[in-house]
Amino acid sequence: MNMLSSEWLKIRSVRSTGLLLLLSLGAILLGAAIAWMAAGMYDDATPAKRATASIAELEEVVIIVPQLCMGILGVLAITSEYATGVIRTSLTAVPRRWPVLAAKAAVVGAISLLTGSVAIFGTYFLARQVIGDRFSGTYLTPFLDRLPTLAATGLTVCVFALLGLGLGALTRSTAGAVAVLVGLAYVIPMFVGKLPSPWKDWLGSMMISALPRQISGVPFKSSVYGSSLPPAAAVAVLAAYALVPVLAGTWLLRHRDA
């Protein structure tokens, strides 16, 4: 309990946290702005063009912003301690070491889960309000049918935060961890999309952004990602992204010289 309150205070008492939260929630406004522009273009278009016009689910597009921001929050939670040398003070105070990273995971996980949920549902409701029945009724799907996909997509924000924390613990470097995070989340998927099948589909299904729709069982209509995993397997892969680096980082934290 005291470890949690210490780590909570640590994250609360630096400016970068507020900035990253603000940016994350800015995604809602970004999504609303895109929806507003799209609705305007739709209204100005000819009926023929309207009939073929389509729009992606905006909340699943702008979620990239909180994903990155909370990923960086997770990275900084540990690498800022290495950069400043505070890690030695932290580990001197808690020589068993693992509670430090466990408490960071709990705090970063809770903040990012809340942020991800607010971002995904906030964007969804605003975009639905703005788009209405335009674009062949993309946003007319009943909320309860969308709920599993939205919830799983919001959850990826938490996965990014824990992934960032784990990568930070492994690399002990802000730049290194952010580079690996961005590579894993956004660069590798671009290459995977260019692979020959069955690799494209098989590896494409393992990419983080491909997982929510496999968890909800509602595949994208068109996507660079694969969709070959059953929901339970997709949940397991998502959990592995969040937990494997944190566990490996905990092991290294315990066994490496600080």
Place this chain on the structure above:
Amino acid sequence: MVRCAADPPYPILDDVIRLHHLTKRYGDTLAVDDLSFTVEPGHVTGFLGPNGAGKSTTMRLILGLDTPTSGEALVNGRPYTTLRRPMAQVGALLDAGAVHGGRTAYHHLLCLARTNDIGERRVAEVLDLVGLTGVARRRVGGFSLGMRQRLGIAAALLGDPRVLMFDEPVNGLDPDGVRWIRDLMRSLAAEGRTVLLSSHLMSEMALTADRIVIMGRGKLIAEATIQELTTRYPTLEDAYLALTAGSVQFGAAR
């Protein structure tokens, strides 16, 4: 008598730091080489040696931050890493620069205090003790080196520990700061605490320490009281230079 299950597996040695054939190797560098000595309560023990002698490494080994290659370091008869609320037993200042510049002094200390069940009242107390109460709500990024040293000392004192270690705390301080730290070290020792104070300057030790441990190139060179050294050598400076003559790695010993 039957030993109670909760008894520590080591004999209880209160307020003592004991090194036992402590050795640490980093790749090709033998940073600490078969070091054995004991630091006892009630006086300031000066831990002296040229730059690169292995003083900081020894302190990290005592605190369990680095794992020894062989040998052991015990605090109060136990390895540091087995202590549950270590701040109540041992306080340490390794590097005054090790603070997050964006955090306030108060929050820096409170984060630390919470991990060891130390209350806010004690945080205010140590801030007062080191004279930082007036700037407690300011971000540490704007602190001078002297203020950071005071903050580091406040952190070491948070748990009111009986064993204290300071790694070169007077480096870069103005004469007032040096004087303040010297008086604080002496008063902590006078309260019966164990104080280990490292420096690469003998001149500083002469005024602060009662006992001196000198190391060079990872090895123990001498262990003596200030008195013993001044009777054997014309001055303490001569004693230090003579004893470390073979151990200076990087040019002059200062």
